[in-house]
Amino acid sequence: xxxxxxxxxxxxxxxxxxxxxxxxxxxxxxxxxxxxxxxxxxxxxxxxxxxxxxxxxxxxxxxxxxxxxxxxxxxxxxxxxxxxxxxxxxxxxxxxxxxxxxxxxxxxxxxxxxxxxxxxxxxxxxxxxxxxxxxxxxxxxxxxxxxxxxxxxxxxxxxxxxxxxxxxxxxxxxxxxxxxxxxxxxxxxxxxxxxxxxxxxxxxxxxxxxxxxxxxxxxxxxxxxxxxxxxxxxxxxxxxxxxxxxxxxxxxxxxxxxxxxxxxxxxxxxxxxxxxxxxxxxxxxxxxxxxxxxxxxxxxxxxxxxxxxxxxxxxxxxxxxxxxxxxxxxxxxxxxxxxxxxxxxxxxxxxxxxxxxxxxxxxxxxxxxxxxxxxxxxxxxxxxxxxxx
Numbered sequence: 001x002x003x004x005x006x007x008x009x010x011x012x013x014x015x016x017x018x019x020x021x022x023x024x025x026x027x028x029x030x031x032x033x034x035x036x037x038x039x040x041x042x043x044x045x046x047x048x049x050x051x052x053x054x055x056x057x058x059x060x061x062x063x064x065x066x067x068x069x070x071x072x073x074x075x076x077x078x079x080x081x082x083x084x085x086x087x088x089x090x091x092x093x094x095x096x097x098x099x100x101x102x103x104x105x106x107x108x109x110x111x112x113x114x115x116x117x118x119x120x121x122x123x124x125x126x127x128x129x130x131x132x133x134x135x136x137x138x139x140x141x142x143x144x145x146x147x148x149x150x151x152x153x154x155x156x157x158x159x160x161x162x163x164x165x166x167x168x169x170x171x172x173x174x175x176x177x178x179x180x181x182x183x184x185x186x187x188x189x190x191x192x193x194x195x196x197x198x199x200x201x202x203x204x205x206x207x208x209x210x211x212x213x214x215x216x217x218x219x220x221x222x223x224x225x226x227x228x229x230x231x232x233x234x235x236x237x238x239x240x241x242x243x244x245x246x247x248x249x250x251x252x253x254x255x256x257x258x259x260x261x262x263x264x265x266x267x268x269x270x271x272x273x274x275x276x277x278x279x280x281x282x283x284x285x286x287x288x289x290x291x292x293x294x295x296x297x298x299x300x301x302x303x304x305x306x307x308x309x310x311x312x313x314x315x316x317x318x319x320x321x322x323x324x325x326x327x328x329x330x331x332x333x334x335x336x337x338x339x340x341x342x343x344x345x346x347x348x349x350x351x352x353x354x355x356x357x358x359x360x361x362x363x364x365x366x367x368x369x370x371x372x373x374x375x376x377x378x379x380x381x382x383x384x385x386x387x388x389x
Contacts, residue, residue, distance in 0.1 A: 097177035097209075097239045099230060100167060102159055102190065104183045105223035106333045106366050109135040115230040120167045122190075122368040126154040133368045144367050145336035145375055154371035158190040164197035168210065172201065177209040177239055181226060181246070184216045186294030187372075211243050213250075216294035220333035220363045221255040221381035227329060228253075228383075251387045254319050255290035256299070257379035258308045287311060292387040305340075312380055313347045319384040320352070327354040328383040335365040335377045344378055 100118045112119055122133040126147055131138040133156075148154065168178055180198070185191040194212045201210060217225045229246050237245065285308040289299040299315075302308040320326035330348060334341035345360040365373060373379075 097179055097233075097242075098171055099226065099233065100171075100178055100180045101222070101226050102183055103133045103135065103366060104188075104218065104368050105226055106219040106363050106369060107223035107226070108363065111223075115227065117226055117230060118167060118171065120159045120163055122159055123157040124154050124367045124371050125157070126152050126371075131367070133366055135366070139367065141336075141364055141367070141370075144370065148370070148375055149336070154367070156368045156371045158188055158193055161193050161197040161200065164194055165201055168197070168201050169204065172205040172208045172210075175208075179211050179213065179229070179239065179242060179246075181213045181215050181222075181229065183222060184218050184290070184294030185214045186216065186290070187218060187296060209239065211239075213243065213246055214294070216250050216290070216292070216387075217253050218255065218290060218294070218296075219365055219369045219379055219381075220331040221253050221290065221379070223333075223363065224329050224331050224381050224383075225250055225253050249383075251292055252321075252383050252385070254316075254382050254384045254387070255379065256287065256312055256315055256381075257289075257373075257377060258285050258287050258302070258305070258312065259373060259377040287315070290387070291389040297389070309343055309347055312344060312378075313351050316348065316380060316382060316384075317351060320382050321384050324352055325354055326352050326382065326384070327356060329356050329381075330360045331363060331381045332360055333363045333365045333369075333379045333381075335370045335373055336375045337378060338362075340376070340378050344380060348380070 098116070098118060100120070101112075103119055103121045105112070105119070124131055124133055124144075126139075126144070144154070164180075168180070171178060180194055182188075182191040182194050191212065191214045198210045198212050202208075215222050215225050225246075228249065229242060232242055232245055284301050284303055285305045286298055287300045287302055287308060288296055291297050300311070302311050316326075316330075317324050321328060330352065332341050332345055332348075341362055345362060349355065349359045365377065365379070370377075
C-alpha cells in the first residue's frame, strides 16, 4: 500500500483516513511492518495538527493492533503511551528518566539546575537580530525591557525539532528515558514540534521511552508545574506514574495576571485595539487568566491598578486549595515592574500565612513570554481549583 500516493490522491487527510477504515484497507496493515510505522506516524501527526479527531485515530489503531499505545483521558483527550520495541534490546538498563522543558518556565537557570531539569531555548527577534531565550546569556533582561520601553516590538519563535533532538539525544545515549513537558499548546505550537521530534528520536533509540506532555501552563505557572513533577520524581515515583500524576494535576495550576501597559498585548492580538483604547481612557487594569485549553482569556476589568492588587488576592482566596489556609507553592513572575510584584507578594503573604517555603517566590518573566506581555505585567500562580472554562 502506497500511503503517500493514496493520501495525495484524496487531498483531505480526514477523508483518506475514513476511506481506509470503511474499505477495510487499514486492516491489511500488518503488525511490526514498515507500513504499520508509516500509518502510525501519519495518523498521529495529523491528529496532533487537529485535522482528524480522536475517535478516528482509535478506529484506525484498533484495526492495526497498536491500540495499546493510546488511551482516552476523562476529558476525552487522546493520550499517547509509546511502548518501545524491545525485540533488539541489548540488556542495558536505563539509568532512570529525566525531566525536560523549555526556557519559558521562567524559573531561574540555577533553579532548573538544582532540580536536575534540562531545558531547550526558545528564540526571540528584536531590532532585526535573532537571540536565544537563554536566561540572559544572549541579552540581559534589563537590555531587553529597556528596548521594549523605547518602542521595540520583539517577536518570538519556538524550539524547532532539530533543537529538541539535540537536547534529548545525549540524554538517551546515557541510557535515560525522557518526560518532556511543553509550554501550553494554547499559546504555542511547540507541543506539536516536540511530538514530531519525539517520533524521530524513537527511531534512533528504540529501546528508550519518551513522553511529551502538554502542560497547558505558561511562565512561572509552567515552572511551578515542573517543580511539582520534580518533587514526585525525587520521592521515587516511576515514569508511568509520574505521567499519570502530571496529566491529573496540570489544570489545577492557576494562572492569574494583570498588565498596566497593554501595548504588547494589543500588538499580539490578545487585546483588541478598541478595548485597549477604552481601557486606557477609563484607567482599567484588566485581570487575565489561563483557561482549561491553556489559552489566555480576560477574567475581569478592574478600574485602576490600585484596585487590582486586592482583587488578585481575593481571586486567590476563592480558588486556592483550602482557601486562605493554602500551604502549597505560590509564584509570582513579573516583567520589569518589581514594585508592583512586591506589592502583590506582600498582600498575598499577609492573607496566606501558611505558604510553602516561607512565602511567595518571585521570578522575572523571560524574553519569550515578555515579548508578548510587554512591560508592567504581574502574574500569580498557585495550586487550586481545576480550570473548567
